[in-house]
Amino acid sequence: MAKTVTSHANSSDNKEQISWRERFAALGNLPAFFRLVWETSPGLFLGNAALRLIRAAIPAATLYVGKLIIDQVVLLTKQSGGTNPDSDIVNYLWWLVAAEFGLAILSTTIGRAVSLMDSLLGDLFANKTSVRLMEHAASLDLEQFEDPTFYDKLERARRQTTGRTVLLSGVFGQVQELISVGFLAAGLAVYNPWLLLLILVAVTPSFIGDNYFNQRSYSLSRSWTPERRELDYLRYVGASDETAKEVKIFGLSDFLIDRFRSLSWDYFQKNRALAISRASWGTLLTGLGTAGYYGAYVWIVMRAIHGQISLGDLTFLAGSFRQVRSSLEGILLQLSSLTQEAVYLQDLFDYFSIQPLIHSPRTARPFPSPIREGFVFENVGFKYANNTERWALRNLSFTLQAGEKLALVGENGAGKTTLVKLLARLYDPTEGRILLDGYDLKEYDLMELRRNIGVIFQDYTRFKMSAGVNIAVGDIDERTNQPRIETSAQRSLADSVIAKLADGYNQQLGRSFNKGVELSGGEWQKVALGRAYMRDAQLIILDEPTAALDARAEYEVFQRFAKLTEGRSSVIISHRFSTVRMADRILVLENGTLLEIGSHYELLEKDGRYAELFGLQARGYQ
Numbered sequence: 001m002a003k004t005v006t007s008h009a010n011s012s013d014n015k016e017q018i019s020w021r022e023r024f025a026a027l028g029n030l031p032a033f034f035r036l037v038w039e040t041s042p043g044l045f046l047g048n049a050a051l052r053l054i055r056a057a058i059p060a061a062t063l064y065v066g067k068l069i070i071d072q073v074v075l076l077t078k079q080s081g082g083t084n085p086d087s088d089i090v091n092y093l094w095w096l097v098a099a100e101f102g103l104a105i106l107s108t109t110i111g112r113a114v115s116l117m118d119s120l121l122g123d124l125f126a127n128k129t130s131v132r133l134m135e136h137a138a139s140l141d142l143e144q145f146e147d148p149t150f151y152d153k154l155e156r157a158r159r160q161t162t163g164r165t166v167l168l169s170g171v172f173g174q175v176q177e178l179i180s181v182g183f184l185a186a187g188l189a190v191y192n193p194w195l196l197l198l199i200l201v202a203v204t205p206s207f208i209g210d211n212y213f214n215q216r217s218y219s220l221s222r223s224w225t226p227e228r229r230e231l232d233y234l235r236y237v238g239a240s241d242e243t244a245k246e247v248k249i250f251g252l253s254d255f256l257i258d259r260f261r262s263l264s265w266d267y268f269q270k271n272r273a274l275a276i277s278r279a280s281w282g283t284l285l286t287g288l289g290t291a292g293y294y295g296a297y298v299w300i301v302m303r304a305i306h307g308q309i310s311l312g313d314l315t316f317l318a319g320s321f322r323q324v325r326s327s328l329e330g331i332l333l334q335l336s337s338l339t340q341e342a343v344y345l346q347d348l349f350d351y352f353s354i355q356p357l358i359h360s361p362r363t364a365r366p367f368p369s370p371i372r373e374g375f376v377f378e379n380v381g382f383k384y385a386n387n388t389e390r391w392a393l394r395n396l397s398f399t400l401q402a403g404e405k406l407a408l409v410g411e412n413g414a415g416k417t418t419l420v421k422l423l424a425r426l427y428d429p430t431e432g433r434i435l436l437d438g439y440d441l442k443e444y445d446l447m448e449l450r451r452n453i454g455v456i457f458q459d460y461t462r463f464k465m466s467a468g469v470n471i472a473v474g475d476i477d478e479r480t481n482q483p484r485i486e487t488s489a490q491r492s493l494a495d496s497v498i499a500k501l502a503d504g505y506n507q508q509l510g511r512s513f514n515k516g517v518e519l520s521g522g523e524w525q526k527v528a529l530g531r532a533y534m535r536d537a538q539l540i541i542l543d544e545p546t547a548a549l550d551a552r553a554e555y556e557v558f559q560r561f562a563k564l565t566e567g568r569s570s571v572i573i574s575h576r577f578s579t580v581r582m583a584d585r586i587l588v589l590e591n592g593t594l595l596e597i598g599s600h601y602e603l604l605e606k607d608g609r610y611a612e613l614f615g616l617q618a619r620g621y622q
């Protein structure tokens, strides 16, 4: 359900042909893009623009000084046959040569400065956009992360963070070139305006050709986004510490490599066909342009031969003509890649325009402290957006009383984790509502709600960071509060795990980084459990927190958990009935619906599903 607020964002999804109109419309993204660049560094932005402006005037100035030099030399040779030169003219001549030298130095110096600024600005821009990308990702819903089209967008947006400065230098360069051409064209027009027209005609074919191929290459690259993501994924699965174990045991490397090879070969073939046809057409169309240029050159030379223009004029005209042509070609080419870049830019802005659907109300209700009545599920139903055929939960009505310890029981896929995600507002119910102390959960501030609920999921994240940080993520603002981290570790039994680590709480965990140490499954779980104790949550939820713990550790964890959560609400999901029976009440889920609810003894007495499952497990231990 990753909806976007802008309709164009949806309409451009999965579309392979981008029309001309859309490409020019995409140029409308440039102001927003420049705002981003400006915010990155106003100083570099302005400096870059100013230097490029100066540089724009240099080509015409250089050519004109060149013309003056040649005319002076011709004058000198005519006057005296080169023997007794007029010293004023000679002085003037040397001044001109010095001026041309100065212009050449200025041009290369400014050129270097501009590329330096481009690259600095580029790096800063890439960093800034990456940060914005992460910030935006943090604001989005879990559900949006489960949508493949969202991932395609995210992937395309990620690609925009680097290399977008091509666009920056492109537009700056474009303006610089345009001004250069303006000066040179003015010079040409003084002699013959038709020359300008001839140039335009000569560069048009290659411009049209390039545009056509740019569009095709964007379409190809866009339509291959899911495959490119798959390629990235295969590369990761094929070579990562997390998968290496299974890849080896199951002998998966050939399977993965074959899949990678065939997919990447298909992509290469498609790209190659396009590249070859682009190169062939490009050669032909540029040839036409070159023919036009030499046609005009012949005309200029003829006029010089007939004495209609001076030798200086000849060099100025020929030089200007050559430069205007190549600059115009450059401008038109840039225009085509500029519209191209602007279309890519659309992906970045499309991603930024995705809005979360779960957010806090404008005026939020203060979060109850302490919770007085508890959470009430009123006929709650929930469907995952990517599986709308099936209700993951349906017709769910029950109360989680303040201070109550509730256990959730049910077979795999019964909906236990889903229920917990609804409690933490990672999703909103599809139907029905959840009340907290009489008011809909949606009326409370989202951050406050999450701050008051601590959840440790069964698929908790093993952060490849220090042991201390792995506990502190439970309340990251307290990451420097070492006593709190250590108390949490004691409560979750992680302290004995950490005591064995060479660097203690500073020990890097996971093998991806230097000196990283890997923990066993149960050890990781103890560390992750510590997160639950970091925050002062009013409701603590443990989703199969002890599955990897040995029997003694599990018993101990629950003894402590019961004591530490006294007076607070808790929800425990477990398949172990020795754990479950400690809860005040047990809720049995089946296919997303509530089958039974009651205390251990009530449910045994009822002799329903709970009693059956309990009996099954108890017999297993006899």
Ligand SMILES: Nc1ncnc2c1ncn2[C@@H]1O[C@H](COP(=O)(O)OP(=O)(O)OP(=O)(O)O)[C@@H](O)[C@H]1O
Pocket (backbone or CB within 6 Å): 146, 384, 385, 386, 387, 392, 410, 411, 412, 413, 414, 415, 416, 417, 418, 419
């Ligand atoms: N992100 C998701 N997208 C689509 N369907 C999902 C998603 N997560 C879970 N489901 C489906 O919802 C149903 C309930 O899943 P849930 O994870 O709540 O089960 P559970 O009772 O916690 O199972 P387990 O004991 O295996 O952890 C399952 O059929 C599952 O396939």
